[in-house]
Amino acid sequence: MIERIRLESLRDKVMSAESAAEFIQDGMIVGASGFTKAGDSKAVLPALAEKAKREPFKITLITGASLGHDTDGKLAEAGVLSKRMPFQVDRTLRNKINSGEVLFIDQHLSESAELLHQQLRPDVAVIEVAYIDRDGSIVPTTSVGNSVAFASLASKVILEINTAVPESVYGIHDIYQAENYPHRNVIPIVAPWNKIGRKTIALDPAKVVGIVFTNIQDSPADIAEPDEKTSAIAKHILEFFEQEVRIGNLTDRLLPIQAGIGKVANAVLMGFKDSNFYDLTMFSEVLQDSTFDLIDSGTLSFASASSVTVSKACYDRVFGNLQRYRDKFVLRPQNISNTPGLIRRLGVIAINTAIEFDIYGNVNSTHLGGTKIMNGIGGSGDFARNAYLSIFVTQAAAKGNLISHVLPMVSHTDHTEHDVDILVTDVGLADLRGLAPRERAQKIIDHCAHPDYRPELQSYFDRACERGGHTPHLLEEAFSWHLRFQQSGSMKKKEVE
Amino acid sequence: MIERIRLESLRDKVMSAESAAEFIQDGMIVGASGFTKAGDSKAVLPALAEKAKREPFKITLITGASLGHDTDGKLAEAGVLSKRMPFQVDRTLRNKINSGEVLFIDQHLSESAELLHQQLRPDVAVIEVAYIDRDGSIVPTTSVGNSVAFASLASKVILEINTAVPESVYGIHDIYQAENYPHRNVIPIVAPWNKIGRKTIALDPAKVVGIVFTNIQDSPADIAEPDEKTSAIAKHILEFFEQEVRIGNLTDRLLPIQAGIGKVANAVLMGFKDSNFYDLTMFSEVLQDSTFDLIDSGTLSFASASSVTVSKACYDRVFGNLQRYRDKFVLRPQNISNTPGLIRRLGVIAINTAIEFDIYGNVNSTHLGGTKIMNGIGGSGDFARNAYLSIFVTQAAAKGNLISHVLPMVSHTDHTEHDVDILVTDVGLADLRGLAPRERAQKIIDHCAHPDYRPELQSYFDRACERGGHTPHLLEEAFSWHLRFQQSGSMKKKEVE
Secondary structure (H helix, E strand, O other), rough: HHHOOOOHHHHHHHHHHHHHHHOOOOOEEEOOOOOOOEOOOOOOHHHHHHHHHHHOOOOOEEEOOOOOHHHHHHHOOOOOEEEOOOOOOHHHHHHHHHHOOOOEEEHHHHHHHHHHHHOOOOEEEEEEEEEOOOOOOOEEEOOOOOHHHHHHHEEEEEEEEEEHHHHHOOOOEOOOOOOOOOOOOOOOOOOOOOOOEEEEEEEEEEEEEEEEOOOOOOOOOOOOOOOHHHHHHHHHHHHHHHHHHOOOOOOOOOOOOOOOHHHHHHHHHHHHOOOOOEEEEEEEEEEEEEHHHHHHHHHHHHHHHHHEEEOOHHOOOOOOOHHHHHOEEEEHHHHHHHOOOHHHHHEEEEEEEHHHHHHHOOOOOEEEOEEEEOOOOOOOHHHHHHHEEEEEEEOEEEEEEEEEEEEEOOOOOOOHHHHEEEOOOOOOEEEOOOHHHHHHHHHHHOOOOOOHHHHHHHHHHHHHHHHHHOOOOOOOOHHHHHHEEEEEEOOOOOOOO | HHEEEOOHHHHHHHHHHHHHHOOOOOEEEEEEEOOOOEEEEEOOOHHHHHHHOOOOOOOEEOOOEEEEEEEEHHHHHHHEEEEEEEOOOHHHHHHHHHHOOEEEOOOOOHHHHHHHHOOOOOOOEEEEEEEEOOOOEEEEEOEEOOOHHHHHOOOOOEEEEEOOOHHHOOOOOOOOOOOOOOOOOOOOHHHOOOOEEEEOEEOOOEEEEEEEEEOOOOOOOOOOOOOOOHHHHHHHHHHHHHHHHOOOOOOOOOOOEEEOOHHOOOOEEEEEHOOOOEEEEOOOEEEEEHHHHHHHHHOOOEEOOOEOOHHHHHHEEEEEEEEHOOOEEEOHHHHOOHHHHHHHHOOOEEEEEEEEEEOOOEEOEEEEOOOOOOOOOOOOOHHHHHHEEEEEEEEOOOOOOEEEEEEEEOOOOEEOOOOOEEOOOOOOOEOOOOOOHHHHHHHHHHOOOOOHHHHHHHHHHHHHHOOOOOOOOOOOOOOHHHHHHHHOOOOOOOOOO
């Protein structure tokens, strides 16, 4: 175990999580590893929650993305979090954010590192590592996230060595740090499989104040089997890709794929298995089970991301057989995996999930009823804005069709119509490229809306057009569907109205 | 004159604008040069409008950005335009767009070339040039815009040789064409003054169907003198920059500046004249008079953009003395001047104008009352999303303070809160970096809102917070200010209400 501290002078820094947590004081900014439940702190952050039961204190917590093991919930419950960024998926934390108790900065994941440099320099970093190398540099585990920035900017660093991750993980990370302005250079990636950096994260050993050992796997991903609706969405997307190949816009290799987390992404990726597509690649932020299934089936050649978030079985398969997957995927800092310039240069096909979209193709992917946040924008904005093809998916209607996900106007805008090329629901697919707003509206109503809601959407659009405008709307009615749902639990108009 | 056709085999292609216009037929897609009134077609497009008076026909017209000489208005008036993209500023055209007569695709300027390759291949290109080189390649005039894509993709090309532009303009353009997917390489620009391409646009002479001579300067820019409000906005921004220098975030050289068109941008740039800032650079889309004034005063070292749009006096000064300015500015294709990767790599400071913004920092820069378009998003999205600092400016209130530009909710979202760092009105500046939505709201109300509207904004925010949410809103009231203005011509609440 102690051999994982290869720089011997650091071996006297081993301590308990409780002792390490003492370095974190009231009012501090803490940068912690972890991206979509992968590679997060499993000892020190939970110890912080315990510590707060004895003495109340508050911190700003910045991570890569979401944490596993209910850590965000425990910290929120204990009242430790005054501010949190850039992403979360925890129910308890979400409630505290929506009640105003915790301030949350919902941020494009590529931009956190920029903000860290400008404004929010962490006092303490907590980073999960596989081991500490002889030169004091560190080997991350199942994600990279913002750990490069944390290690570079924090004045004190706490390391969690997780012995559940094999040391052979060395080499699956491509650690590249962008230069500071005005000396930033090109990021020389022209294909997903390019490796341009070092294998370890540089770290000044003098900054290491504590080392804690753990032996805990990441929280497993919830694998939801495709259902009728997600299968229908996946089918529409695959048919669209086939059509693009037929007309010569794409080849059977497609272009590098980014897929957000969730059922639909998994269903689309699994759909590739029995298709003509081959030699596929991913340039994404998270790799899920489906990625490794496609690697195993020979359909996917290479995947680039910032984290691996998979089921227990897949975790054991991948990290127990790294030799087999070593040349098939790479993990990068999130300001590289998600950086706008690379996404456009590579021509990424981005598939992300919407909560709702409107007839003009504006997308809400974060807020319920315009006010309450679910998770956060994550990397969807990084990818959608810069992708070769920006695809958003959602089911046409939900909760026994009492909620329509195609609306006159979204109650919160995360992605504007300018950044949305293709919309897909279980009902159908609308290719919006080259269309003006009025054309987009008719196509979205015809192809994506649930039949129960189509007549009323058409009525809204027609009446709005009578009043005119590039983007016709009836402002007094634009949110009436949301308000109706708030009042009656259904977006459907009552007969008497 | 004829010497400007240096490839002698093309000299028999000279014809009248009317004859050239005959190559453009009903239903065609036409790609025409021109970016913010600079380097636009001055003969063939107007001839099209005349032609339509004799025989009605419709085209899709794609340009770099807006056209000068009322050409868009003439074409719209004559009923020639069925679809127009990606930007316009013409009153007649705007009215036809808002009435639904002309379909308009309002598009990030960096993305038009991408869409041209994917979907909207032009049948005919009309490109203003200074001359045709011996190899058939062409030298653009005062803008580059999308001309590289048009020349490459159109099957027929009409050239307008404008003898009002000196041939010595050769060398001020940096013509670089991004490779097609999946073979796109890095764009090796790491500073605004880097030149990475050729001096002329490649063109297959066999595609040239007509050459028309003109001798007409670009429509001059309207230079509006700074007034009390724009001066106040400029002062807030300059003070903010000085503050950032004091705390070490920036140096006196700042970072490359992008400034949208208009009074405020001019006022900010002129403010640099009597400041401590030096060796400034621009990485922008349009260069205005103020750019050349700053070059003359020695404050600005280099400016990169896609067009020069200046007053008559400045035009004569610059293009009559190109030797003096030759190493001080460069014109690039708009998919290079506006490309996301370069904007982030260079760390651009982006200053753009809003029509209105809301208490959470979402910005509407295109639509009046949520429906009627003014001009278009232009390059503001390209820059705001990827800038080191994204600044939006507007006056706090207008029309005798009957309209507040700071609102509970914007009626149309072009830039989400994620892409807006700094908001400025004549009242003050709100630095929103590192703030959660509720913090942003209080800062915007306190620092940016007009005092007449501050109490009601505060009341909205307070009442929304009582209901909760990450982004508190009262959906039933969110657009009440816009609706009140529609009904009464004022956003102010009446006493009796």
